[in-house]
Amino acid sequence: MAEVRIAAEPRNEFGKGAARKIRRASKVPAVLYGHGIDPKHLTLPGHEVLLALRTANVLIRLQGDGVDELALPKGVQRDPIKGFIEHVDLLLVKRGEKVTVDIPVTTVGDVSSDGILDQQLVSVSIEAEATHIPTGIEIDVEGLEVGHVITAGDLKLPEGSTLIADPETVILQVSAQSAAEPEGDEESSEGEAAAAPAEEAAE
Missing domain, CATH: 2.40.240.10 (Ribosomal Protein L25; Chain P)
Structure with missing residues (x-):
């Protein structure tokens, strides 16, 4: 830098x-x-x-x-x-000194068509030399399937950097599209179901 x-x-x-x-x-x-x-x-x-x-x-x-x-x-x-x-x-x-910093985590690519990307953290804590702090970490998510999870321990850190964050910390995961459906659709379905008995009673 x-x-x-x-x-x-x-x-x-x-x-x-x-x-x-x-x-x-x-x-x-x-x-x-x-x-x-x-x-x-x-x-x-x-x-x-x-x-x-x-x-x-x-x-x-x-x-x-x-x-x-x-x-x-x-x-x-x-x-x-x-x-x-x-x-x-x-x-x-000082030059050569190690410091702890948070660096940004970004993604490139698109996950599978039936999935939706859920990025839970946009930065991660690492230790690096003060005069060689990485600008960030890029994760390629192209084609990742539903259920795929990437943790801090999965990140490919730049040379000379050490992970400080808990390796088990979830950075991102791919969820099913159906899990992200708006609640309005569910309410509509419930309304239709409730209307059916009323129509039968009228008959």
């Missing part, structure tokens, strides 16, 4: 007022922590952070006055209405 370089400024003012002032300047308050260091309070350019966070588990190179570190986003606070980023927690990482 390529690094995204973002300029970082030390932050010495705290509190809600200071945070609002930072956001009005189109910037984002952030905290860098990990490896036993005292947390570093930073100010980051808002647009660059927004673009970087579009990539899952993006590796960020923070550079600025007294700062030159690698970090992973571990917590992002967004405005519940407008959606803009209010604050970012960043975990300090």
Whole structure:
């Protein structure tokens, strides 16, 4: 995974007022922590952070006055209405270090015509080197028959990655189409059955 370089400024003012002032300047308050260091309070350019966070588990190179570190986003606070980023927690990482992350699980292909795909998890926890985090895992479901189940232990992990999730955790399964029929059809059938005795009584 390529690094995204973002300029970082030390932050010495705290509190809600200071945070609002930072956001009005189109910037984002952030905290860098990990490896036993005292947390570093930073100010980051808002647009660059927004673009970087579009990539899952993006590796960020923070550079600025007294700062030159690698970090992973571990917590992002967004405005519940407008959606803009209010604050970012960043975990300090080192090259060669193993980290635990959630990576997305996607599918390609179509299951058998009489089945329906039921994907129960869209991400899975793995351990990988901080500078070589996989972008995701792809599962080929082409032609899978009804009853087929894929668990976390069945996933083909990228080289250098280790599964952290329970291997028995169900990622996806193929269910029968009939199991997905709308309840309205059943109600209709029940209504017709109830109407039959009434018609016989009338005769």
